[in-house]
Amino acid sequence: MLSVISHDEIVEIKVSRTFMGRPVYFNSFFLVDGLLIDTGPAHVSREVERLLARLPVEKAVVTHQHEDHTGNCRMLQEKLDLPIFAHPLTLKVMSDPPALQCYRRFMWGHAPSAAGKPLPGLIRTPRFRFQVIHTPGHSPDHVSLFEPEQKWLFCGDLYLGEKLNGFMQGEDIAAHLDSLKKVIRLGPQTLFCSLKGKVENAAARLADKYSYWWDLGCTVRDLHGRGASPRQILRKLFHDEILFYYLSARNWGRRYLVESLINNREIFQNNKH
């Protein structure tokens, strides 16, 4: 399922996988002044092709390696001859995509291998310029795009909401917090997020997210200092795992956030951020 939402100069392309007629997940990517930011998952490839064939698209930037962002790179190159730019680590994964867990194949589909070009530090379109900001944490290759005049931040999967209580395996809380700090300093006004779409009061929302994880980190530090095990900390904070941990074949869960907080507990020593 695909829908198009207009935010003045910015087109949000919102897609979802439906199950029994109901959407089970939303994922947005964006088109601004001929620049496509992320390409959406492969399961909507035909709809994306039909839509973009009638819109002015000149080039694409991919924010990170996950298949819901890289899924249509090959189709866009083959059908629309679109140049694709990405972080070198993203390009490496795009050229040889890994096997996916069942839930990822179902939700987004497998991204066919694709080539691209390394991202420069600045992306220009006829009317705008976008600073490329390396924002690892969700994945090591993650980038965000900031338009300094408009104060727009296209942030891929960096935000996803203020109180995110789980991580995919391998996410890194220390890098996440550094990345949040980096983009908060830019003073963004509007976020364009792959899950939440357009979000106003961007700097405040990002600061709230930072504070939430920071406070969680301080609590984890204290519990760990009193000898609590990772399992006991998980129970204390969240009661238990969520169902999605099992549905995702143990690939996404609260325990990975807790583990990352424990592993990085030294950054929470000062009680202030």
Ligand SMILES: [Zn+2]
């Ligand atoms: Zn992602």
